[in-house]
Amino acid sequence: MSHLKRNIVTEDGERFSAGDVPLFKVEGLSLSFRRFQKRMRENDVCVIRNMDLTINAGEIVAIVGASGSGKSLLANAVLGLLPKNAVLGGSIYFQGEVLTPERLHQLRGKEMILIPQSVQALDPLMPSARQVQAVIRSEDKQAVQRDIFAKVGLPQEAGDLYPFELSGGMSRRVLASIAMASQAKLVIADEPTPGLDEKALQEVLEHIKLLAKQGRGMMFITHDISAALQIADQIAVFYAGETIELANVQDFEGRGGKLRHPYTRALWRSLPQNDFVPLAGSQPVAGEYPSGCAFHPRCPLATELCQQQIPELRQVSGGWVRCFYA
Amino acid sequence: MRMQSISLWIVKHVFKLILLLLAVSLLSFALISYSPIDPVQAYVGADMTRVSPEQRANIAEYWGLNESKTEQFLAWGKSFLRGEWGTSLIYRTPVADVIAERFQSSLALMGVSWLLAGVIGFWLGIVAGMRQGTWLDKMIQAYCFMLASTPAFWLGLLLLTLFSVWLGWFPVGLSTPAGMNAENVTLVERLRHLFLPALTLSIVGVANVALHTRQKLVEILDSEFIRFAKAKGEHGLRLLWRHGLRNVSLPAVSLHFASFGEIFGGAVLAEQVFSYPGLGQAVVQAGLGGDVPLLLGIVLLSTLFVFIGNMLADLLYKVIDPRMRKGENG
Incomplete structure (x- = not known):
């Protein structure tokens, strides 16, 4: 696995170089929801403010954040599955071109695919094999689907079963099979490991690694930083x-x-295998973000500047950070 | 195993049906026997003054009215099981013949309006659900709420006033033109007579199916698996066809087949308004005239009718939803 990573990402920093066109790029993405209050006054609740991200082919980028950080809405935003009152700002590029709603409409399912969080995402009234075959474009859909079932360790009989007849583990394999069956170059895994035991978790991580090995760019959205560290090339x-x-x-x-x-450090140190010290306070909820740096009320390094100004994302020793004092 | 479960299912349902018919006939019999209508008086009618008390006693004796209620019921039950449903007091013909004739016209009326209500209601619900929140959705909903609170007989009167009295497009009542031999009546004439009562019944039936279908579609469009299907690139009609319809049709199917009872109840009123000679009209006359054999016959037949409707709903549910089908055996 590791030799493959090196093939694609040779040295730190190179993946940020302006020369080659990244598979997928998000620049200054913002997302808010328009609410109508009394007397028809509009009120935008901001959920995502400054989102920057780059994913290259064959690369796994983990997006790590606590629940409520807006990361789960990111998948919907990228796939264009937001409700009508959502207001999207900033730009999303796919293979160097701006991802317009029309283009997204064409690419969805073909060039980009989702691995959903819940096994509820399978149609309860359709046998699993047919749900996998739906994304296969080639002639012999059945052969491709059978091949993939074998790859993820699903018995062929499972194809005739309905989702309610599948175990949780088998359903997850079906979800992974759908991503594998598609020709998508970008796979968005939206919290694919909620509350899984160690064995099931490892299996899902293996699926993600396998998909990256096939040369796909992987957006791995998770709150589980240890899981992210096991497979990701880069952590956002x-x-x-x-x-x-x-x-x-x-x-x-x-x-x-x-x-x-400082937040990343605190997150890292809060892990049981490290210092196991929790960070005091909690993340601000959407719509009540503080002025200046969002982290300043909990930050040990915060100064007056942090209260007034939102820091820009800047490059520091091969990575990027949004902090004045990094 | 499969055969076994099917035969078990049949035995269970037949047993249920027998119990139901027994209970319904007992209850109806008890209700009628305590009703204030004197069957002899209802039978003799206006000739009451010309019938002596002895003659009346003879009729009562002949009909077995002097025996205990239990004996009367048992006597009726025994002959009913032998296939002798008795003679209708009002029509002076065997009950079975009256029912057969009336049921035919009622079946045409109920069948047509049931089908129309189902098809129109389902599609209205789909359209409203797909266009959720738009003016079209609001119009359909308002229309359905209005219909749901409209009594069938009142709507029937309105349609009758509009189309038959003012516009004169349709006949005012009956199922065939008055004074014409049954064999000379054309199909077109029959349909013309059927139109207004069927329209009344179906318009009222639409609301229920449409509102439930809309609700289910809205729920499903918001579900995880539709979001995922969209992420897989499916959209529009294809999305609805592949993932929506099967799921959405569940409430419509169960509701609509279980609504046989309501359709029957509606038919009683509509037939009354349009003087349509169906089962509904017969049951009202039988009740008012103290015609016990006819009343019991119709009550049992309608019980069977509603029971079959519910059973079909049950069966279709299993056909559409594998969770119902396989969940039972597993």
Whole structure:
């Protein structure tokens, strides 16, 4: 696995170089929801403010953040599955071209696919094989589907079963099969590991690795930083609707000295295998983000500047960080 | 195993049906026997003054009215099981013949309006659900709420006033033109007579199916698996066809087949308004005239009718939803 990573990402920093066109790029993405209140006054609730992200082919980028950080809405935003009152700002590029709603409409399911969070995403009244075959474009859909079932360890009989007859583990394999059956170059895994036991978790991580090995760009949205560290090439840390750090996996080591943002360091140190010290306070909820840096009320390094100004994302030692004092 | 479960299912349902018919006939019999209508008086009618008390006693004796209620019921039950449903007091013909004739016209009326209500209601619900929140959706909903609170007989009167009295497009009542031999009546004439009562019944039936279908579609469009299907690139009619219809049709199917009872009740009123000679009209006359054999016959037949409707709903549910089908055996 690791030799493959090296094929695609040779050296730190190179993946940010302007020369080659990344598979997928998000620049200054913002997302808010328009609410109509009394007397028809509009009120926008901001959920995502400053989201920047780049994913290359064959690369796994984990988007890590606590629940409520807006990361799960990101998948919907990228796939264009937001409700009508959503207001999207910033730009999304796919293979170097702006992803307009029309283009997205064509690419969805063909060039981009989702691995959903819940096994509820399978149609309860359709046998699993048919749900997998729906994304296959080639002539012999059945052969392709059978091949993939064998690859993920699903018995062929499972194809005739309805979702309610499948175990949780088998349903997850069906979900992974759908991503594998598609020709999608970008796979968005939206919290695919909620509450799974260790064995099931490892299996899902294997599926994601396998998909990356096939040369697909993987957006792995999760709140489980240890899971992310196991397979990702790059970690994007999400806090209060902002990307606050883009770090390489290698930066997560020791006591977190190589990490750039105080929140990332606190997150790393809060893990049981590390110092196991929790960070005091909680993440601000959408619509009540503080002025200046979103993290300043909880930050040990915060100064007056942090209260007034939102720091820009800047490059620091091979990664990117949104902090004045990194 | 499969055969076994099917035969078990049949035995269970037949047993249920027998119990139901027994209970319904007992209850109806008890209700009628305590009703204030004197069957002899109802039978003799206006000739009451010309019938002596002895003659009346003879009629009562002949009909077995002096025996205990239990004996009367048992006597009726025994002959009913032998296939002798008795003679209708009002029509002076065997009950079975009256029912057969009346049921035919009622079946045409109920069948047509049931089909129309189902098809129109389902599609209205789909359209409203797909266009949720738009003016079209609001119009359909308003229309359905209005219909749901409209009594069938009142709507029947309105249609009758509009189309028959003012516009004169349709006959005012009956199922065939008055004073014409049955064999000379054309199909077109029959349909013309059927139109207004069927329209009344189906318009009222639409609301229920449409509102439930809309609700289910809105729920499903918001579900995880539709979001995922969209992420897989499916959209529009294809999305609805592949993932929506099967799921959405469940409430419509169960509701509509279970609504046989309502359709029957509606038919009683509509037939009354349009003087349409169906089962509904016969049951009203039988009740008012103290015609016990006819009343019991119709009550049992309608019980069977509603029972079959519910059973079909049950069966179709299993056909459409594998969770119902396989969940039972597993």
